[in-house]
Amino acid sequence: MGWQGQVVWKPHLQLGILYNKRMNSPSYAIQTNHLQKIFGEKVAVQDLSLDVVRGEVFGFLGPNGAGKTTSVKMLLSLVRPTSGDGFLLGEPLGRPETRRKIGFLPEHFRFHDWLNADEFLTLHADLYHMPRERSQTTINELLDLVGLAPHRTKKLREFSKGMLQRIGLAQAMLNNPELIILDEPTSGLDPVGRRLVRDIIRNLKEQGKTVFLNSHLLSEVEITCDRVAFIKHGVVIRTSHLKDLVEGELTVTIRGRNISPEAVNGLSRWSSNVRCDDEVITLTVMGESDLPEINRYLVNQRVDVYALQPQRVSLEDLFIEIVGVDGGL
Amino acid sequence: MNVYVIARLTFMEASRRKILLAALILGLVFLLIFGLGFYFMINDLRKYREGIVIINTVSNFLLMAGLYVVNFLTSIMTVLTSVDTLSGEISSGTVHTIVSKPVRRWEVVIGKWLGFVVMISLYLLLMAGGVIGSIYAITGYLPPNPFLGIVFMWLNALLLLSISMWGGTFLSTLANGVLVFGLYGLAFLGGWIEQLGAFFQEPARSTALNLGVLTSLLMPSEALWRRAAHELSSPLTSAFGFSPFSSSIYPSMLMVVYAVLYLLVIVFLALRKFQQRDL
16 A cells, blocks of 8 residues: 555644655665556565665565566666656656666666677667767777677677676666666676676775665675665565674574583573573574673583584575565465 | 667668568569560560550550569568567567667657668669669650659558557567558458459449448558559550559549558557557
């Protein structure tokens, strides 16, 4: 239900509801308010409410069929939202002028494969209305950057999947975009290609660009993103700083002897999830700062501590915890 | 600017297609055979010292046969090159990288349309010019209204192009092909029914004529050809009445105006549908 559906004719309540609707702000690269897309009877995106701050690398995560690609398409006006609204770089969705400042690499990148790499990038530079002199310099730089300079006269139909992904990345950066939307940029890339993408994203961030990254490769997201949003069944179910997510909780495994039931019970002040199997205690704590205290406590309880091993929760574990094992099916 | 970029891209893409190459090669072979055949036939007539009236009548009859083939080849080439230009790019996702640029959707449709218009115009000029030119070179004969005739043939190709692009905004390539050729076939059949009807007595005659007008309203491509044939036929050839290539019954200018309006409406519908649809 959109926010309007909750309006009751009470001025103070209505004001509160209006405040809940995020207003257009120039500090955001992307803002969406309850975007919804329904195809026939199928709800592809139920409620997309996002704020992506300018200059951050934002990961958009979710299982297959969660509505990620439809969401990206709504942002770029490839798909018309059924309801809700949004802003890109402070402008309402759908303005062609705004797209002048946006770069986009689609998930299943297709192209005019009868063109060679140089012709292809020139075509897209023309669509950005770049002057020919400037576009040629930019194309040379980008072909160097993505490692395709030696293949500039090769027809795209002769490119490998990885090379196509690289040329796709180059076309997404042609206009020196303020916001770059990458839909599965590492699919089809080998480890060298993935590292290249990672470096490009870092480089874009250093230049103050905003990167919206839709990827299944959580290891890539973990390395590159500042914040992530999890989407399931077309609803954003959690948005958080990656740092808070992966640097917060720790699973600690303690190996020791003379572990008394009282000592184990006393650990509940640091964790609600304590398990003891013979000589091994496992518990989840909120941060590294708890570890010295736990160690001191156990020594005071006359436990012989042989090892205290913290282990970070991976983004993959979090993904499964948040999204669930059923994914979006 | 975007319209020009997309028109150029479309022209380049269509030019590199094997369909156009095949149509060009076949067209040139046709022109060569037509020119040679015509040359020997006229030489034969001259041997028997036939007068200018006979030579001009034969020239006009063969010119109509030649342009009938040109009209057919242009129609087929138009549909086959344009039938997947929108539907194919929508289904493959190629259009995503274009439309996500600062490009308005109408610019994509108009750009593609113009790209094909240039290609079709060049092809038609080459082929129709080849037929008319070879006859003129051999006998010095020119049809009554060559310019108007070619314009109506050109309108016929533009009509097919516009329907093909409109269908591409909401149908798959295959379904779009069925739609365009289905309409083309319907118009062709309607035209023949109308022509044959002229030989029957009432009420069959009126029924056939009405059916012909109805099919022309549904799809005016055959009407445009018959109007072109009227402009190109000599009075003597027209007086023969029914022939595969020309007809004594020809559509009025009102039908031509209707065909132009029909074309504009179809282009408008293509623009509107492409503007509104999800990609």
